[in-house]
Amino acid sequence: MSLHDDAVLVLKEYEDQQELRQTYLDHLQTHPDGMWKACEAGHITASALVIDPARDRVLLTLHRKLRMWLQMGGHCEPGDATLADAALREATEESGIAGLSLLPGGPVRLDRHLTPCAWHLDVQYAALAPDGAMEAISDESLDLRWFPYEEVAGVADGSVVRLVEATRARL
Template identity: 35%
Template structure:
């Protein structure tokens, strides 16, 4: 990952906004998220790293956040999506996480996260979206208290980039116990109608691909 990826991100976001801003209501919401991500990237050197906020009186140490890379993974028939049961947040979410210095691009970070969290390796881009963004989201991550196995982490914001991947057939999901409590295929129609799920997961399940 290098500074050149910030320019690439700006182009990805411009294309994304052009495609979504005419859509109401979901398109308006995700366009707003895209603009927030663009603003954060412009104001923050190396925005994939944790951007720390200067200490202030009477305020706990915290970080502004960082850009993350996620994936919406569909089976070959495009009827089911692969979700992981996030260990920290205790929710079913799309695979994704922090961008690493070794990632050559935002897309590469997304693919790596899928492989690490689901065990799926035969992955292709969809003809409809290709290497363009499928979805974006901005959301707050709660503070994490230190435990014997994990360090403390202040509350912060994830500026999440999401790409669409199609998994090849004849592959089995594999749980990464360090990252998740579960990994499973879910029918898209069930995800779209499940009010217990995070809103952006339901949103992605409603997209036609």
Template identity: 40%
Template sequence: MTGAPAVPAAYLALREDAQRVLEGWTAPDAGQERLRVELLAHCAEHPDALLKQGPPAHLTASALVLNRSLDKVLLTLHAKAGLWLQFGGHFEPGDESVLAAATREAREESGIVDLELHPELAHLDRHALRASGFGRCSEHLDLRYVGVTDDEAGYAVSEESLDVAWWPVDALPEASRNAIAPLAEAARRLLASSLLR
């Protein structure tokens, strides 16, 4: 597009990594496959697909943290959204990969500095941003990973959060249950299958 600003090389490399991740991922059901195809098409259409300053709909990376018995999730009360959600956010130029971005976000927002994520993608989501305070962002196309930590892990509340707390998987906060439950199910399925390998 003539006159469009050049996309920084770091974000072009991240877009290529996102495309590799999506192309190599086997979606568990038809809905996730549809999202996988949509996200790939979005990346193909928008060189700046991972830039916060890019198109109003852009890719993000996030992570759901579970305890070792896989019956609780560690969530953040997101300051802008006003909802209990998984950790995550926008890509930064220092991120070496989609997984690295999700790991950075999870560590920053949970305060668990040694948190490691499972290397495989767990879930995809596409959601409109209804709360104020997101600027020109109108939609997030989220690549979601999963991590595991001890119930006693020393977590902390970041500047982007109002609170951080453990929630039982079978008693998630009502306002965000529909958003978190499918991710928690996908995360537990991925982790359980990994343990069987």
């Protein structure tokens, strides 16, 4: 199964945000290259909010280009077999934390947003940090920091706040 096929399957199984979900499915139907950064009309991206439920906190990255506190995530790559694989790869690369595991149940949310390169049709997961996780700043970050749930709204935009809320509801 191709990454494109996996994305269609994941989105068909996703039961929330019906209108936005359909926008993603329509995009993939009309853009065979819609998984890749080269698709100028926009592309599917994968992200994961790294959480530590035992300490009621999330790990956010201060994105080097966007200069915003965000969850880990980015473009799909040819080596990604599934959207979940892409989200987990991005979370591991950008957090420096080995042993992350995605929260069961598939994506937590969808979020469509304009970036300097194109529209990102982001499929958002949540990743559980293992006990004793040690983060490490990647080249894509200016900073990496744990925030208590209640502090996220003070540093991040509404899309991250909604992702935290949806993740906490899933927990």
